[in-house]
Amino acid sequence: NAGVTQTPKFQVLKTGQSMTLQCAQDMNHEYMSWYRQDPGMGLRLIHYSVGAGITDQGEVPNGYNVSRSTTEDFPLRLLSAAPSQTSVYFCASSKGFYSNQPQHFGDGTRLSIL
Amino acid sequence: AQSVTQPDIHITVSEGASLELRCNYSYGATPYLFWYVQSPGQGLQLLLKYFSGDTLVQGIKGFEAEFKRSQSSFNLRKPSVHWSDAAEYFCAVGLKAAGNKLTFGGGTRVLVKP
Numbered sequence: 001n002a003g004v005t006q007t008p009k010f011q012v013l014k015t016g017q018s019m020t021l022q023c024a025q026d027m028n029h030e031y032m033s034w035y036r037q038d039p040g041m042g043l044r045l046i047h048y049s050v051g052a053g054i055t056d057q058g059e060v061p062n063g064y065n066v067s068r069s070t071t072e073d074f075p076l077r078l079l080s081a082a083p084s085q086t087s088v089y090f091c092a093s094s095k096g097f098y099s100n101q102p103q104h105f106g107d108g109t110r111l112s113i114l
Numbered sequence: 115a116q117s118v119t120q121p122d123i124h125i126t127v128s129e130g131a132s133l134e135l136r137c138n139y140s141y142g143a144t145p146y147l148f149w150y151v152q153s154p155g156q157g158l159q160l161l162l163k164y165f166s167g168d169t170l171v172q173g174i175k176g177f178e179a180e181f182k183r184s185q186s187s188f189n190l191r192k193p194s195v196h197w198s199d200a201a202e203y204f205c206a207v208g209l210k211a212a213g214n215k216l217t218f219g220g221g222t223r224v225l226v227k228p
Contacts, residue, residue, distance in 0.1 A: 004157070031214050040123065042204055042218030043158075050213070058215060090157055097213040105150075105157030 002026050006091050006106035013081045013113050021076040021109050023091030031094045031101065032074040036060065036087040037108070043090060049074055050097045081113045116141050118207050120219035127195050128227045135190040135222050137205030147188040148206040148216065149179055158204065164188065175199070200226040 007022045025032065033048035035058075045058030049068040063085060065077040074093075078085060089109045094101040117140045127133050139145060146165050150158040162173025169181040179190045188205060205219040 033214065035218075040220045042118070042120075042220045043206075043216075044218070045215055048215060092158075094214050098210060101214060102160050102163065103158075103214060103216070105159070107155070107157045 004091055004093055004104050004106035006089075006109050008109060009107065010110045011112070013078075013111065015081060015083060015113060017081050019078055019081065021078075021089055021091075021111070023074045023076065023106060024072050025074075025091075025093040025104070026072065027093065027095075027104065028071060029093035029095050029104070030071065031097050031103075032068065033058070033092050033103070034064070034066065034074070034076045035090045035092065036085075037090060038087050046076065046089075078111075083113045085111065086113045087111060116207070116209075116217055118205055118217050118219040120203075120205055120222050122222045123220070124223050124225065126225040126227060129197055130194050133190075133192045133195045133199070133224065135203050135205075135224070137188045137190065137219055139186050139188065139205075139207045141186075141207060141209065143209060144183065146208040146210065147179075147181060148208070149173065149177070149188075149190045150204045150206060150218075151175075152202045152204065152221075154201070161190070161203075195224075195226055197226050197228065200224055 004025045034046040035043040047066040049055045091106045092103040094103045119138045148163045149161040164171045202223045206216040208216045
């Protein structure tokens with residue numbers, strides 16, 4: 001049982017480049033989300049999905065796109081990378097939408113934008 | 115606006131000593147409360163959660179937390195710290211109406227002296 005798998009683990013981009021961070025879970029969880037973690041600011045929600053075909057914005061969605069074509073996968077796209085997007089990105093999933101369902105986190109993707 | 119504050123950015127504690135991490139929140143209603151731990155290079159792991167009922171909650175790894183409504187606090191405690199408890203700890207808050215969209219505090223990094 002792999003849980004939540006994020007790829008790649010590390011990435012360096014140049015300003016203006018695009019890329020997709022991958023997230024996959026094998027627990028048949030309906031709810032998936034992306035957070036970014038910056039020093040002293042904890043985790044902030046970027047986008048989330050309550051099921052295949054349904055996504056919505058979180059606290060800091062600008063500069064990021066998501067889609068959810070399957071239950072298992074929830075990729076995060078950076079359309080035109082900016083230095084302000086240098087961060088550690090975490091994907092999480094839970095069985096249901098409500099916050100009494102514990103979230104399972106991946107190990108993170110460390111992204112640097114030069 | 116909803117907010118979660120962890121007043122201590124760093125705490126250093128001797129192995130075997132007790133540990134208390136503070137968390138204060140500002141919400142309009144009684145929220146769901148969580149403590150997560152993040153070991154270096156890892157994702158977040160749920161330590162414990164409070165939804166309702168007994169205000170003293172037991173978690174994994176010997177941790178407990180107490181919800182105090184009058185003080186809007188949810189402090190985490192451990193009676194005797196082990197070297198393996200060195201990590202970063204995050205308090206998080208959610209509202210039933212907001213689903214699994216958690217708001218995280220800025221984190222407290224715990225260093226354990228031998």
